Amino acid sequence: MKRKPIVFAAAVAAIFLAVPTALFAMPRNVLDALNEAQDEELVAGAGVSDVRHLPTARSVATIEARADIARTLQNIVDTWQEYQAALDRAIGNDGDSEMVEILFDTITETIARSTFPGSRTIFEYRAADGHYWVVMTISRANAEAVVVSAVTNAEAAIAADPVVRELGTLERGRLASEDALERMDRAFNRHFEN
Numbered sequence: 001m002k003r004k005p006i007v008f009a010a011a012v013a014a015i016f017l018a019v020p021t022a023l024f025a026m027p028r029n030v031l032d033a034l035n036e037a038q039d040e041e042l043v044a045g046a047g048v049s050d051v052r053h054l055p056t057a058r059s060v061a062t063i064e065a066r067a068d069i070a071r072t073l074q075n076i077v078d079t080w081q082e083y084q085a086a087l088d089r090a091i092g093n094d095g096d097s098e099m100v101e102i103l104f105d106t107i108t109e110t111i112a113r114s115t116f117p118g119s120r121t122i123f124e125y126r127a128a129d130g131h132y133w134v135v136m137t138i139s140r141a142n143a144e145a146v147v148v149s150a151v152t153n154a155e156a157a158i159a160a161d162p163v164v165r166e167l168g169t170l171e172r173g174r175l176a177s178e179d180a181l182e183r184m185d186r187a188f189n190r191h192f193e194n
Contacts, residue, residue, distance in 0.1 A: 026046065034046050043072050045070075106154035
C-alpha cells in the first residue's frame with residue numbers, strides 16, 4: 001500500500017512533463033506566431049517556462065518547444081507505423097510484427113532524444129504573468145532527416161542485438177526503403193493537411 005502514492009505521484013509528474021505547454025493558457029501573440037510558422041515546409045513547436053531567472057526560463061522553454069516538435073514528429077511516425085502494420089496485414093506478413101514494434105519503439109526513443117539540428121527559435125515572449133514562451137521551427141527536410149536517421153539507427157541497433165534477432169529477422173533496410181520513405185512522406189503530407 002505504501003507504493004501507491006509514489007506510483008500516483010510518478011504518473012502525475014509524467015503527465016505534467018509530457019504536456020506542460022497545454023497546462024498554461026497560450027497568449028494570443030504566441031498562438032499567432034505558432035500558427036504562422038506551421039506550413040507544409042516547417043514543423044513548429046511552442047514551449048513555456050514559469051522560471052523567473054531569464055536564461056533558465058529561455059532554456060526550459062526551448063527544451064519544451066523541442067519536445068513539442070518531437071510530439072508532432074511522433075504523431076507522423078505513428079501514422080507511418082499504422083500504414084506499415086496495415087500493409088503487413090494486407091500481404092499476410094505477421095512474422096516480424098514484434099520486430100517492427102520494437103523498431104518503432106526505438107525510433108520513438110531516438111526522436112525524443114533528438115536536439116533537432118537545424119531548428120531555430122522564431123519567437124520569444126515574456127508574458128505579464130512571468131511565463132516565458134518560445135516558438136521554434138524545423139524545416140520539413142530536417143525533420144524528415146531526423147526521422148530517417150532514427151530509422152537507420154533503430155535498424156542497426158536491432159540487427160546488432162542478439163536477443164532481438166532471436167525473435168525473427170527484419171529485412172535490413174525494409175523501413176528505410178524507398179517505398180517506406182514515400183509512405184512517411186505521405187504521413188507528413190497528411191499531417192499538414194489537417
